[in-house]
Amino acid sequence: MAVLAIYPGSFDPVTYGHLDIIERAQQIFDQLTVAVLVNVEKNALFSLEERMEMLRESTRQWSHVTIDSFHGLLVEYALRRNARVILRGIRAVSDYEYEFQMALMNRRLQPRIETVFMMPAEAYSFLSSRLVKEVCGLGGDVSEFVPPQVAERLKRKLS
Amino acid sequence: MAVLAIYPGSFDPVTYGHLDIIERAQQIFDQLTVAVLVNVEKNALFSLEERMEMLRESTRQWSHVTIDSFHGLLVEYALRRNARVILRGIRAVSDYEYEFQMALMNRRLQPRIETVFMMPAEAYSFLSSRLVKEVCGLGGDVSEFVPPQVAERLKRKLS
Amino acid sequence: MAVLAIYPGSFDPVTYGHLDIIERAQQIFDQLTVAVLVNVEKNALFSLEERMEMLRESTRQWSHVTIDSFHGLLVEYALRRNARVILRGIRAVSDYEYEFQMALMNRRLQPRIETVFMMPAEAYSFLSSRLVKEVCGLGGDVSEFVPPQVAERLKRKLS
Amino acid sequence: MAVLAIYPGSFDPVTYGHLDIIERAQQIFDQLTVAVLVNVEKNALFSLEERMEMLRESTRQWSHVTIDSFHGLLVEYALRRNARVILRGIRAVSDYEYEFQMALMNRRLQPRIETVFMMPAEAYSFLSSRLVKEVCGLGGDVSEFVPPQVAERLKRKLS
């Protein structure tokens, strides 16, 4: 029973919080696919290609982790990939309620796929891509929050 | 990489909410051990033996599920069992915060073991062993909340 | 369609927060019964008789309000009384989650009875019988939190 | 004392979650008016006329329920209609806090009108018009979440 887990998100850009979840999850699940959402409406700072490239650079040390992208319904993508698990990181209580509702909706749409929640390290409990972009845009140093190559790309984009 | 998950609790007694989590989890993890906490202080309604027996009766259809008991620190039990995962069901936001704190403490005590959260079906989101005992003790019908043999034992104990 | 609402609780003792809810509710529902829970396990400070008497003294200005007591399952009491509504006051988010679970359980036990929530005035958002007893027991003045006759009884009991 | 309750919202479109609340409320209140907010700023998917029509089609089995619309302050509309109660459905803790603040503001603006909260069935606890539109827009099946005629209109609009 080889279990594939899907870790979906915008990853605009990937942070140490995401990488912490990925590192933990790849020890538990046989295969882990980080799936970048192709969100046509939301204005992403980085293109889909850039976001996937940053993820590939940051996860190459883990052999069971692959990077992919999807559009449309997450559960249908998971079904096509034959995944059993959707993985979500939760940092805080407010996160959790939204995640709970999404997970119930996804279960209703596709009962065969389970959502499983994991926690990042406390040190990353306040991190989000949005906050990192905001801090970097205001001239703050983000090298504690994202890998060096991501920090560099952020600085180039936002200055 | 065969992953063993531990699902710890008092199970005094097991409810359909617990069984819903167990059913979902045994499809994801290679082995699942339901571990009954030997809690000397707390007054349990059922003895350890009774609680384990009710669990065995209710889970025998799942071949990868075993029933065990433990005392002392959960993470040390998990380590002895060579488990990688502690599984917790979360029903509500207030649950979640307590669970979050326990998980952080457990990670600090033993960083190699991850806590993973799953949700029961909405229909069981309000269920707890405590509430079931309370309703049964007041003469209410609990057959929707626990398996028939558990309902019978509850009635015998509480009337 | 005359609607009877039941407002259940321990009322040990009644506070201005409870009375605020009762005043609001008696303008909405045709009949309102304040139902004191006969809780054998919990140690009440006041006897059932005292609690009902304080409620009667404090609500006599409202003609559609009656005081009663019950033991056993709340929903069965409500059914016997032919009530359609269980009324609960909610002060805070943490209250709410517990109330939500009780309401779901009650609906499952008896689908014909609805739980309806109302809010006390902000000025009473932090009040509880427990806190009032604690403050009075430590020698604090509780005359802002309970009617004069209740304050007097509290002082007599707790000094 | 005939009590009129107002159930306000955008209803863009009505879901089974809303209808569940309406069904429960019309058994408790003498008259229930579902009041569609004319929100000039927010981009609604359906026109005011369409939203009211879908509500009329979905509520015609309940004789005490009427459909109306309003703009401006909710409490002033309620006052003009001679309503005593504003009815709100709450699904989750995060909902509740926002609802609580609105209810306190409304009470301050117009103390004679009470806000009363009811819960939808657990099965609808995760439903929202926004989520239904999102799922339908991504090609998902929404027939479990909205009445057939609403599902059809959604498909026509969003494909």
Next chain:
Amino acid sequence: MAVLAIYPGSFDPVTYGHLDIIERAQQIFDQLTVAVLVNVEKNALFSLEERMEMLRESTRQWSHVTIDSFHGLLVEYALRRNARVILRGIRAVSDYEYEFQMALMNRRLQPRIETVFMMPAEAYSFLSSRLVKEVCGLGGDVSEFVPPQVAERLKRKLS
């Protein structure tokens, strides 16, 4: 050890909730600077100058309070000002979680500055600049929520 506290915000416009916090804080800290955020992206109703003027008019009775503005990272502004404390008012649980994350981020960016939280009076627990603008824009009376001169400016802007 003269402690300067910074109370940052948009203040678009200042409400009695903000003024309640300012009054309480100026009794505790040696100096208090209310710092208006120059937020280029967000559409403010009032210009920076107007917002600072309304604050000056409303705080002139407190001799240790000064009004300032800043752009860029809050912690760097605080450092330049030689402040030790960032002051935030929290009204509700949902507020709190967001504030908690910002405070952790700010501490990481600049460990020498502490965030300190205070509560407004219950009567203002539901107040926000956004809600005040919404009510005023719909023709409601906001004289209970903001000082007279602010109410007048709001009416002029929004009608």
Next chain:
Amino acid sequence: MAVLAIYPGSFDPVTYGHLDIIERAQQIFDQLTVAVLVNVEKNALFSLEERMEMLRESTRQWSHVTIDSFHGLLVEYALRRNARVILRGIRAVSDYEYEFQMALMNRRLQPRIETVFMMPAEAYSFLSSRLVKEVCGLGGDVSEFVPPQVAERLKRKLS
């Protein structure tokens, strides 16, 4: 204007989470008194004398910090001490709601004293005296959570 802040609690025993708050607070307030609650009902593990001694040993590096004890109402103790501020550490959302209610009650009992909240470092966000005693009682290592002399006393008491 020399401001005295009171940091009340059971401190049974003091943890690194408490000490983190004390360290931060003594940089902001002119004087800080850690006040141990003499709680006659609650079963403390350590005597009042032991709890004060552990606090004294752990805080002697900070010259503006003193250790005291009190019984009765906290606000009356604060008033007698001529304190302006009650300081509370908050770790999590659930903490916060309880703290909020206590702070409102205290403000009602004594409006001249303000409650101010601070956050411990993330690394201590899950720590509590109760949890530390539980872990130590089960044979776990608590040297990361309390100072060495406290760890030793815990081991002696609990084995």
